[in-house]
Amino acid sequence: MRLGIKGLTFLLLLVLLVLCSNVSVSDARTGKHWRQKKVPSTSLMRRKVKGKNGNSQKQYSKGNQNPYQPTPSTSPNAPVSPSESPVQGRGYQGPSPTMPPPSSGSGHTLPSPPLLLPPQPPAAPIQNTVFNVIDFGARGDGVTDDTQAFEAAWAAACKVEASTVVVPSELEFVVGPISFSGPYCKPNILFQLDGTILAQTSTRVWGSGLLQWLEFTKLTGIAIQGSGVINGRGQEWWTYSNPNDDDDDEEYNVGLEKMPQMKPTALRFYGSSNVSVTGITIVNSSQCHLKFDSCQGVMVHNLTISSPENSPNTDGIHLQNSKEVSIHHTNLACGKSLIKLN
Numbered sequence: 001m002r003l004g005i006k007g008l009t010f011l012l013l014l015v016l017l018v019l020c021s022n023v024s025v026s027d028a029r030t031g032k033h034w035r036q037k038k039v040p041s042t043s044l045m046r047r048k049v050k051g052k053n054g055n056s057q058k059q060y061s062k063g064n065q066n067p068y069q070p071t072p073s074t075s076p077n078a079p080v081s082p083s084e085s086p087v088q089g090r091g092y093q094g095p096s097p098t099m100p101p102p103s104s105g106s107g108h109t110l111p112s113p114p115l116l117l118p119p120q121p122p123a124a125p126i127q128n129t130v131f132n133v134i135d136f137g138a139r140g141d142g143v144t145d146d147t148q149a150f151e152a153a154w155a156a157a158c159k160v161e162a163s164t165v166v167v168p169s170e171l172e173f174v175v176g177p178i179s180f181s182g183p184y185c186k187p188n189i190l191f192q193l194d195g196t197i198l199a200q201t202s203t204r205v206w207g208s209g210l211l212q213w214l215e216f217t218k219l220t221g222i223a224i225q226g227s228g229v230i231n232g233r234g235q236e237w238w239t240y241s242n243p244n245d246d247d248d249d250e251e252y253n254v255g256l257e258k259m260p261q262m263k264p265t266a267l268r269f270y271g272s273s274n275v276s277v278t279g280i281t282i283v284n285s286s287q288c289h290l291k292f293d294s295c296q297g298v299m300v301h302n303l304t305i306s307s308p309e310n311s312p313n314t315d316g317i318h319l320q321n322s323k324e325v326s327i328h329h330t331n332l333a334c335g336k337s338l339i340k341l342n
């Protein structure tokens with residue numbers, strides 16, 4: 001009896017396929033008989049589930065030999081439980097090896113919407129974690145002011161945990177004062193500095209003077225690394241903030257812009273934890289090169305700081321209110337004190 005049911009199911013399928021594929025293989029008798037029964041598509045699914053058994057083909061051929069018993073089709077064609085629908089999806093993907101040979105070719109031309117795959121879930125968007133300043137409009141030509149591109153790249157990176165801001169190598173980016181902050185940024189941002197950042201020397205951006213040029217504040221986990229250079233172009237300050245300058249000269253030297261008296265620290269970290277600075281070079285800051293204020297967990301490694309011996313008041317590293325600071329393998333050459341603890 002069990003074989004009979006399976007054979008019946010096979011017949012159901014075979015006839016359905018034949019009906020659907022416009023191949024007039026079946027004779028009139030069985031065709032008519034089956035046409036009256038609206039075969040729900042679930043029986044097709046059911047067969048595919050059975051098709052996973054290796055011996056299913058043999059059972060079908062036996063079933064064909066048996067005299068057909070018109071049993072009520074309710075029991076074999078019981079509603080397919082929802083758990084079978086994944087199988088349905090799988091069976092649809094490839095040509096099933098248990099497809100009956102006569103209709104296997106045309107089986108694929110079935111108008112098969114009843115066998116629809118579940119709608120493909122949209123591919124999860126891959127969140128970008130790398131933000132190259134070039135992609136935000138930076139030119140890196142050593143002339144154009146790229147401050148806005150840096151700010152935009154930072155704003156984007158700030159929203160993503162463990163993101164990376166990339167300043168690519170072999171380019172020179174002119175940048176005015178920027179505060180990379182702050183309290184609403186996700187943790188562990190990496191600032192990959194391989195190119196050169198040049199301080200903007202137009203007096204316009206400095207106003208009446210600022211305490212720092214590049215500032216990172218209120219961050220949890222901030223790392224600056226790479227082989228890049230931060231160049232404060234302090235000579236602009238050293239030359240033009242000379243108090244001995246004659247006011248009359250200023251009138252005649254319209255092209256020479258006078259920098260404000262207040263000289264900015266090149267790179268300052270404030271109120272941040274887990275800060276590391278590795279690999280980079282800081283040159284010719286107009287004043288202090290690197291300052292940590294109210295930071296916890298500072299690691300400075302393989303850093304190079306240089307400014308001319310005769311440059312006025314240029315310190316290497318200032319540490320203020322900071323705890324757990326480690327500085328090692330660092331090459332400092334400055335005009336004044338190398339490391340100053342306040």
Ligand SMILES: *[C@@H]1O[C@H](CO)[C@@H](O)[C@H](O)[C@H]1NC(C)=O
Binds near residue numbers: 221222
């Ligand atoms: C410190 O920051 C680095 C990257 O900036 C991160 O991988 C690490 O997990 C952080 N450590 C702690 C203790 O927050």
Ligand SMILES: *[C@@H]1O[C@H](CO)[C@@H](O)[C@H](O)[C@H]1NC(C)=O
Binds near residue numbers: 228
């Ligand atoms: C130090 O940094 C430079 C890039 O500025 C890099 O090429 C070098 O491998 C680093 N050395 C160590 C020991 O990390």
Ligand SMILES: *[C@@H]1O[C@H](CO)[C@@H](O)[C@H](O)[C@H]1NC(C)=O
Binds near residue numbers: 231235283307
């Ligand atoms: C740093 O300043 C000195 C003095 O003005 C200058 O000779 C040198 O080229 C500067 N270094 C860089 C990398 O700009």
